Amino acid sequence: MSRFTHRALKKVGSSPGTLVHVGERKLDKVRLSVMHYTADSLTERTIDEVEEGLDLVKEGTTTWLNIDGTHDVALMENIGRRQGIHPLTLEDVLNTTQRPKSEVFDDYLFVVLKMLRYDTDEESIASEQISLILGENILISFQEAAGDVFEPVRERIRKGKGRIRGFGCDYLTYALIDAIVDHYFVILDHVGRRLEQLEEGIDNHPDAGLLDEIHAVRRELIYLRKQVWPLRDIISLLLKEESSFFSDTTRLFIRDVYDHTIQTIDTIESFRDILSGLQDLYLSIISNRMNEVMKVLTVIATIFIPVTFIAGIYGMNFTHMPELEWRWGYPLFWIVVVAVVVGMIFFFRKKRWL
Amino acid sequence: MSRFTHRALKKVGSSPGTLVHVGERKLDKVRLSVMHYTADSLTERTIDEVEEGLDLVKEGTTTWLNIDGTHDVALMENIGRRQGIHPLTLEDVLNTTQRPKSEVFDDYLFVVLKMLRYDTDEESIASEQISLILGENILISFQEAAGDVFEPVRERIRKGKGRIRGFGCDYLTYALIDAIVDHYFVILDHVGRRLEQLEEGIDNHPDAGLLDEIHAVRRELIYLRKQVWPLRDIISLLLKEESSFFSDTTRLFIRDVYDHTIQTIDTIESFRDILSGLQDLYLSIISNRMNEVMKVLTVIATIFIPVTFIAGIYGMNFTHMPELEWRWGYPLFWIVVVAVVVGMIFFFRKKRWL
Amino acid sequence: MSRFTHRALKKVGSSPGTLVHVGERKLDKVRLSVMHYTADSLTERTIDEVEEGLDLVKEGTTTWLNIDGTHDVALMENIGRRQGIHPLTLEDVLNTTQRPKSEVFDDYLFVVLKMLRYDTDEESIASEQISLILGENILISFQEAAGDVFEPVRERIRKGKGRIRGFGCDYLTYALIDAIVDHYFVILDHVGRRLEQLEEGIDNHPDAGLLDEIHAVRRELIYLRKQVWPLRDIISLLLKEESSFFSDTTRLFIRDVYDHTIQTIDTIESFRDILSGLQDLYLSIISNRMNEVMKVLTVIATIFIPVTFIAGIYGMNFTHMPELEWRWGYPLFWIVVVAVVVGMIFFFRKKRWL
Amino acid sequence: MSRFTHRALKKVGSSPGTLVHVGERKLDKVRLSVMHYTADSLTERTIDEVEEGLDLVKEGTTTWLNIDGTHDVALMENIGRRQGIHPLTLEDVLNTTQRPKSEVFDDYLFVVLKMLRYDTDEESIASEQISLILGENILISFQEAAGDVFEPVRERIRKGKGRIRGFGCDYLTYALIDAIVDHYFVILDHVGRRLEQLEEGIDNHPDAGLLDEIHAVRRELIYLRKQVWPLRDIISLLLKEESSFFSDTTRLFIRDVYDHTIQTIDTIESFRDILSGLQDLYLSIISNRMNEVMKVLTVIATIFIPVTFIAGIYGMNFTHMPELEWRWGYPLFWIVVVAVVVGMIFFFRKKRWL
Amino acid sequence: MSRFTHRALKKVGSSPGTLVHVGERKLDKVRLSVMHYTADSLTERTIDEVEEGLDLVKEGTTTWLNIDGTHDVALMENIGRRQGIHPLTLEDVLNTTQRPKSEVFDDYLFVVLKMLRYDTDEESIASEQISLILGENILISFQEAAGDVFEPVRERIRKGKGRIRGFGCDYLTYALIDAIVDHYFVILDHVGRRLEQLEEGIDNHPDAGLLDEIHAVRRELIYLRKQVWPLRDIISLLLKEESSFFSDTTRLFIRDVYDHTIQTIDTIESFRDILSGLQDLYLSIISNRMNEVMKVLTVIATIFIPVTFIAGIYGMNFTHMPELEWRWGYPLFWIVVVAVVVGMIFFFRKKRWL
Numbered sequence A, B, C, D, E: 001m002s003r004f005t006h007r008a009l010k011k012v013g014s015s016p017g018t019l020v021h022v023g024e025r026k027l028d029k030v031r032l033s034v035m036h037y038t039a040d041s042l043t044e045r046t047i048d049e050v051e052e053g054l055d056l057v058k059e060g061t062t063t064w065l066n067i068d069g070t071h072d073v074a075l076m077e078n079i080g081r082r083q084g085i086h087p088l089t090l091e092d093v094l095n096t097t098q099r100p101k102s103e104v105f106d107d108y109l110f111v112v113l114k115m116l117r118y119d120t121d122e123e124s125i126a127s128e129q130i131s132l133i134l135g136e137n138i139l140i141s142f143q144e145a146a147g148d149v150f151e152p153v154r155e156r157i158r159k160g161k162g163r164i165r166g167f168g169c170d171y172l173t174y175a176l177i178d179a180i181v182d183h184y185f186v187i188l189d190h191v192g193r194r195l196e197q198l199e200e201g202i203d204n205h206p207d208a209g210l211l212d213e214i215h216a217v218r219r220e221l222i223y224l225r226k227q228v229w230p231l232r233d234i235i236s237l238l239l240k241e242e243s244s245f246f247s248d249t250t251r252l253f254i255r256d257v258y259d260h261t262i263q264t265i266d267t268i269e270s271f272r273d274i275l276s277g278l279q280d281l282y283l284s285i286i287s288n289r290m291n292e293v294m295k296v297l298t299v300i301a302t303i304f305i306p307v308t309f310i311a312g313i314y315g316m317n318f319t320h321m322p323e324l325e326w327r328w329g330y331p332l333f334w335i336v337v338v339a340v341v342v343g344m345i346f347f348f349r350k351k352r353w354l
């Protein structure tokens, strides 16, 4: 359950806005990189001091400062001071268990969401928190660790492909959110495949192992749902907020990513429905099988129990048992046995058990 | 599950508005056809170049350009440029896994929905995405493949039947949506018939095969629901949008198709309820049967096990067993056996098992 | 399922507003009747031509034209032309599978609802569609067949009882809707009685037949729900609509019928809850019984199986079996058997199976 | 089910506002009583004619007219005429199956709700309908029968305790509603106790009788819910209504009773959840027991069936059975038997059945 | 169930605003303490008379008066009189079963919520009601007993850490609510651990004891939910209320605690889902085991019952049984037995029972 509650207990009772890193420390050293571009020019480099990035910010250009690793509290405070970021925002950036949300401040817009990737080894969803702070001519992105799903966006910036170089920071913010949401479809595709395997498994060998798999997929869907539902409100807010963080042009694109979010949510709900149906199906098949087992037992036992009793009778050692000495006693015994068996079979046929 | 998630993974990471065809390519060659009409005149023909159609557009006339197949990206870009269509719209047209939706742009109205047909061979719902772009004096419709449910509409245009020739593009848009929604009732009729067969099957031969059928129908209903629910919002938007894409006259007709959409949704929800009831009924019948099987086994076993024991006793070879030599030992044995059996039967009668 | 989907397929693809009768034709000949009244005067008669009725309409008087049977398309078109009724309204009147709804047009108000009656032979709800068109000084009602629940209203008009003669067409419209909604309580009373019988049946003889009854009642409730839920919106619309179809006086009465609608809906929901509880109860009782059957079998088998084995031992024919020749062998055998049986009984007592 | 539907069928078809008493007649004779008070004075008496009460009404004083029994139609009409009460209101007062509601009229405010008491003999909730009509300086309350939960309110008026004497009719209305809602907690306390007994019963002796109790409590909760939910809307309306029936001072108190209503609803929902959990628990325990029973049967049968077969073999009478004459045949038989039994026990241990 | 309904019955019927302590009396003597501070100064002490605290209140300073124990009615009335607190508020403070809520009065803001702590001995959630009254330059907090989760807040005040000393009463109110909500995560962490133990238990030894644990956790979640859901509305109200109890600066912090509340609610809902999944899993495992038990029984019984019958036949004592004298009778018997057993095993293999 830790995935649901690991909001570290060390935070409890601390002053709000206290900068304490909450979560697993996934990197040794914080890594800073910057992309600075206009329609015509591009600088991309790794930097040592955050000031190298912040100093690039200039009207008419776009600066994207990306920070891998949020455990360097001094660095975070430095950025907060330089950019006028509220301590509560910094606190949320450091808290890797933050619920996805978006908040408008006077000078910047703050978005937290979960970048999800499917860990095929563990057969479970791996999550990394991404925080975006959109200010004037600058976008700062925070990640828990190196590695992300933004490489295609960087590639488009490098090659000047699409409209990304010509548009500003708001479009870049959109592009990153879009990259994250696009990746949710990869997750859903994996989950969909597990549902297909489950369905096939239920058809072909509905054994006890499937129960664990049903349960595991349900857990994944509960987790996914918790991460994806807040996106609806986050992106609604971006669409509606009245300050001028987003141009009308970019807002059309945000409507597009909103559309994808709804589709993701719809698919999760459909998957839950399907999983619940598969569970019902599995349990019904188990139940049906038990029924069949019981019928076989009943048929065999019910046929043999009476005739075994008859055999038992003529195994008795009473001195006076006339049947034993009859000439046709033994053949008669067999006639009775056959009659009982045939009668039973008729009875079972009528009951449709055979 | 692919029906739910086959949003092609090749799209992930690409620039938004990148025109990539997503989905199965159902046609070799894109097929363009155009109907151009006023109340008094009609031209209908297949064309090779999209310009042939677009050049017909004129105030006071209606041009319906239909395109079967959306995989020709160059053609799509051409149309987009000529008609001022936003790249995101074109992207959605090409993505055959797009969620049904409607969007208002400055120059046009965009509607995507699913044309559903019942594939009686597969016993499943076949879906084709229809995109409608309603501009000034022109409606462009995009289909995945040849063949649609619009033939009656074309027939009405050809024969000048009804009000269609006299009204404009907005009424034509309505007419196509209406044709699609009307077809949902055909689908529901099929599903309703499967439910009836299920019900009959449960009454007459509740065997294990029905489980698969219950599960299959549930899957169909989950899919249907996912496609039909968004229609409610789509058509609400058409009813309420403030720009002048629809005349008040046409809006009355849209209210009619809204009504049908609600009816479709209501029916799907009722079907879900009924299916869930049928599943309960099926499982209860299975459970009842198991009960009956158990009772037969218990009655037979419980009657014969004690008397078999008695027979076993007198089959023993102890030297000193006085009963064996009694004159009336054997008849007495039978009296005891009959007494036990009769007692058991009384007991079972009291328990209402017989 | 046809009750849910029998929207005739012949409508699919036809021009909207095409007048085609959809549904079972329940009458040979359309029957027209008219009531024309003021506070002081009343004319009531059956008429042959619809004009006879429409010509009576006059400011300050109320004309109620009732039409039994809607399959005479020419007649419908005639009425539509004379009264300025929109083709879509006429289409809905003819379509006996129309979802209950109310719609405001410029010149008239249109209400469709279902008149429900309990068919005690079939033990199911019989439904007839009633369409009401409220115009200036005239109310036209359409029925599928002769016979309705309006007789008490007619009686009040004839006898000048209550306020009906003094008030106008809008009050008459209310009175008819009220008569229909009042009848829903009769239906609910019947369903309530079936639930009571079910409950009694479950207490006294929970056999398999009850399953079908549970399922049948559930089906009735699903159907009822589908017909009654839309009433809430219909009557809300009448309460709120801004044009002057209803006087403030009548609106107070509509608030009353709204109240009854909510009560109907609440009762249906409670019945669903109760039915679901009864189903749980039934299944639990079946499950409990199975448990009891199993216990009897287990007790009997477990007591006799070991002692039968012992008897089997001394039925063996080994040459060297010292026990067989012991003087007290046979009594000892009985002592062992009794000890085993008593031990078993103690064990079962401890387990509370006896 | 009659508690849910006993809206008497005699009302069906009658003119709206027709005064017909619906429900059980719980009193022989209507009983009228009046309290007339200011901050300084108090008159309290039983009266014969309603005019005696109505004549006391005076600006600056409060008159509370209480009527036990609503079956005297002439009396009701008299009150209606004198106080200008709408026939629909009177009709609702007489209909003891009225859904709880509040309605604002020009001259008065009308509230109907259910006074609930726990009938400890029947172990079910007894309900009495209370109607309140709040006019200018007068509150009229109608009850089905003598006896109510208002005695503490009367006591406060008599003793001039609290603020009740100084405040007006609106505060009195609040005080009565508060007394009724306070009593819901008594009901909930009883239901809570039954849930506790159920839980204890399930722990100690989960027998079949508990099923009926679970079902009975569920029925009570469904009924309670139906009566309590409407209160939320009733009291919201009182809080928000714009006319001047309630002073701002009293409105603060109404906010308090609203708070209690929400608490009642929350508790009912929690109880439903808990009951559903108890039902699951009960069924699981039954299921677990069955499992245990089956295991005992299986262990005993599986151990003895094979060894009984072996004994059966050496009970056969073949002429040529060498084992029978072996010197150590019989001891060997026992060795085999013990080996089989020990093997079986090992097997069951591994399976964790023992 | 008392935790849900112990709203003491002594309150029923009493005058609203009557000060009666409801709940367990957890302290002998009420304990008053006060913290009075500005950015530069701090006084903290225990006081005997409430006036000592109230007299400290001064523009530009913050006074926090904390009262442990609410059973001293005279004291409460005194505070109420001095601070102008509405009797209904005082009543709610005294009623320890009050539903969490916030209410705005003209002169103060009133918040009630539950401070939850996990009682590790009882393995259940311990709850204490906290009431906060935020007035001009003073915050009064009421507790049921000594001991709370506010120590870190006091520490911050003492050390002048964070912004707390510089901000006013509204920030202090926020800080206390934040401390309480932060503690909910500790509770959720405990519940999460129990879910993990449950899951592990189900995997390793799914015995009957787990049922009680599942039920116990469900009860905890129902209780938690009832206490936490109202927080959403409480904090929304604080965010939106228009009077000037909260500065804009503090409101940003309240948005932060709102965020935590939503996260708490989401986690509770996820836990409910997970618990329901675990219950399904547990029941399915039990069901699967029963199936396995039945199969073993069926296989053993079905193999031995027929061969035991055959042995029974040749144990019969008929004079004329030719097989008995056959030279190869006994070996033949074994051949038949082996054939039957092998046949059965093939049959079971085909059925996949072995």
Ligand SMILES: [Mg+2]
Pocket: A088, A091, A092, E256, E259
């Ligand atoms: Mg935060």
Ligand SMILES: [Mg+2]
Pocket: A091, A092, A095, E256
């Ligand atoms: Mg935080």
Ligand SMILES: [Mg+2]
Pocket: A068, A128, A143, A144, A145, A146, A147, A148
């Ligand atoms: Mg990363």
Ligand SMILES: [Mg+2]
Pocket: A178, A179, A181, A182, A257, A260, B016
């Ligand atoms: Mg995208």
Ligand SMILES: [Mg+2]
Pocket: A214, A215, A218, E276, E277, E278, E280, E281
């Ligand atoms: Mg599960």
Ligand SMILES: [Mg+2]
Pocket: A276, A277, A280
């Ligand atoms: Mg299900």
Ligand SMILES: [Mg+2]
Pocket: A256, A259, B088, B091, B092
């Ligand atoms: Mg798109």
Ligand SMILES: [Mg+2]
Pocket: A256, B091, B092, B095
């Ligand atoms: Mg897209």
Ligand SMILES: [Mg+2]
Pocket: B068, B128, B143, B144, B145, B146, B147, B148
């Ligand atoms: Mg096509």
Ligand SMILES: [Mg+2]
Pocket: B178, B179, B181, B182, B257, B260, C016
């Ligand atoms: Mg249509």
Ligand SMILES: [Mg+2]
Pocket: A277, A278, A280, A281, B214, B215, B218
């Ligand atoms: Mg299924």
Ligand SMILES: [Mg+2]
Pocket: B276, B277, B280, C276
């Ligand atoms: Mg069900």
Ligand SMILES: [Mg+2]
Pocket: B256, B259, C088, C091, C092
């Ligand atoms: Mg229509």
Ligand SMILES: [Mg+2]
Pocket: B256, C091, C092, C095
């Ligand atoms: Mg239609």
Ligand SMILES: [Mg+2]
Pocket: C068, C128, C143, C144, C145, C146, C147, C148
């Ligand atoms: Mg009729």
Ligand SMILES: [Mg+2]
Pocket: C178, C179, C181, C182, C257, C260, D016
């Ligand atoms: Mg009525």
